[in-house]
Amino acid sequence: MNPTVLICDDSNMARKQVLRSLPEQWHSNVQTAQHGAEALTILRNGEIDILFLDLTMPGIDGVGVLQGIQKLNVDCHVFVISADIQPEMQSKVLGLGAKEFLRKPIKADVLQSNLEKHGLL
């Protein structure tokens, strides 16, 4: 069965870059969110298996979403995809439960090999 996916990024282009890196057959199970608050609403209600999460967003940012996920006890695999590549930020999000930190702009082969690494592809 294909996993349910949520892509959270304030940039339409960045959301599309993630989407086109995913297997075709997953596309019908993909939802998107433009900011952290929207993502948390979806995560709370729906059953999301995999979240691709941007960090630098207006309002609730990626770190806020990770904290929300912990608070709400949501069970999903989070892959952070960000332009903020500072080592301290990378270890922060990994400490907050993200599976991987991937740098923008995301490449399809990088995304897929990371999904494979966690047995998701």
Added chain:
Amino acid sequence: MNKLHLSEDEQDCLQELINVAMGQASDQLARYLDSFVYLKVPSIESVDADSLATTLDQQQAAMAVVSQGFFGYEGIRGEALLVYQDEDSERLADLLGYEPDELSKDEQLIDISSILTTTFLNVFASQIENQISYSAPKLLPSRANSLSEHLEQLTFNWDLALKVNINYQVTDYSFNCNMVLLIPETAINNIKVVLNRILEEL
């Protein structure tokens, strides 16, 4: 006066290219400062070239401006200005822990500006499959009209000023600066073509 006139998709695409470039510039800045830099989404706007020079000239006495030329392929070239209000350049000097005998405040400001400009533009250029070289960065004298005099000496006509407002918070400190990219019409056209190529590929 030539303006960018971007569609919503083009604007979003440019913003994302700038976010990625700014992220890596911030990483370099953090390494230089040996500290963590809190990054906000940078806002971008295109400003009228004539009014820019006038506005900046009026404020020149209370500002520090570091200017650096850049050159790529296919007509991509321009001048990058890093503009700091005096209070921000003072804060930066505090942050860097200026010691006599070490680099002067001016030298530090030039260093930091050049790190931001070159990292930003290198990453931006790589995303649009270009490659950029630079002239030496230069701190403009802090007196009235020095900016307009400097702009007059540029060897190309610039038609558009793209202003990227950057806000950095570094632990207990925060400082603001503006990166202003002055670019000629050929470069604007080239950037638009590339934005649309990227959008088509999606």
